[in-house]
Amino acid sequence: MTSLATDSPSGAGTPPPPDDGVPAIEARDVHVRLGASPVLRGVDLTVRRGEVVALLGANGSGKSTLVRTLVGVLPATAGSVHLFGHALGNDVPWARVGYVPQRVSAVAGVPSTAAEVVASGLLHGRRLRLPRGWRSSVREALDLVGLADRARYATHQLxxxxxxRVLIARALVRRPELLVLDEPVAGVDRPSQEAFAATMTRLVADGMTVLVVLHELGELAPLVQRCVVLRHGKVVHDGAPPTPRPGHGGEAHEHVHPHAHPRTVQRPEDVRLADGPFERPDDTEDEVAR
Known part of the structure; x- marks a missing residue:
């Protein structure tokens, strides 16, 4: 089992505090409007430490809007969100939270290597220089996702x-206790889905808390303990994974994802991991519940 070191001078690798019973995520009566359109309509969600929760729903149900709201990318119109017992804001221990957004097209610029993208996860609003030992942390994070041998590859070569998986390593290099992923397997081939599932199996075995947005459970089905299903911006199921429709998860089924087109990894400046709420990429599309 590969694990990240815990002696980083940055403090991100210090042992996590004991579980005090406070949920990793606690959202109550969350409403979000985008312009004149209501997207979330009174969502309640609790994710306890060590849980693996899948967030499911049709396109436009509000899944991505919810996770962006949970990590502070989008403001809630009403309701409350607490992470590790702290209301969203500067009091949240952001180093304990890893967020992997949907992939978006990177604008033109100097190509970044996989290692450079991962290293950018160690920078934040109050740290503009990489900490001592950053190379070791980056190597371990890439090894954890099975890409240590691709560290010097430009991201467009991957x-x-x-x-x-590079974006996941970028979140993991902070040694988070909570990992929030927005459609991590949308538009990737079956071998990549299997590699991702293997990575998540190792993380979950180490006790990581996971909230993941999915269209279908797929390779992650053995890991998911609970499913929350959204419909029209409301929670319509919270419990055991629902039974898929006949043929939906079969070998012959082709699921067309709204994001299944070529993309490259964001440059470090495109999606920042800050001590405050994660900043919103300018070119992401918001879901609108109808």
Whole structure:
């Protein structure tokens, strides 16, 4: 089992505090409007420490809007969100939270290597220089997602699935206790989905708390303990994974994802991991519940 070191001078690798019974995520009566359109309509969600929760729903149900609201990318119109017992804001221990957004197209610029993208996860609003030992942390994070041998590759040389695993390594280099992922396997091939599932199996075995947005459970089905299903911006199921429709998860089924087109990994400045709420990428599309 590969694990990240815990002696980083940055403090991100210090042992996590004991579980005090406070949920990793606690959202109550969350409403979000985007313009004149209501997207979330009174969502309640609790994710306890060590849980693996899948967030499911049709396109436009509000899944991505919810996770962006939970990590402070989007403001809630009403309701409350607490992470590790702290209301969203400067009091949240953001170093304990890893967020992997949907992949978006990177604008033109100097190509970044996989290692450079991962290293950017160690920078934040109050730290503009990489900490001592950063190379070791980056190598371990890439090893954890099975890409240690791709550290010096430019991100455009990697497959879509490998690019997504680089983003996951970028979140993991902070040694988070909570990992929030927004459609991490959308548009990637089956081998990449299997590699991602293997990575998540190792993380969950180490006790990481996971909230993941999915269209279908797929390779992650053995890991998911609970499913929350959204419909029209409301929670319509919270419990055991629902039974898929006949043929939906079969070998012959082709699921067309709204984001299944070529992308590259964001440059470090495109999606920042800050001590405050994660900043919103300018070119992401918001879901609108109808």
């Amino acid at each position: 497959s879509g699935g490998q690019q997504q």
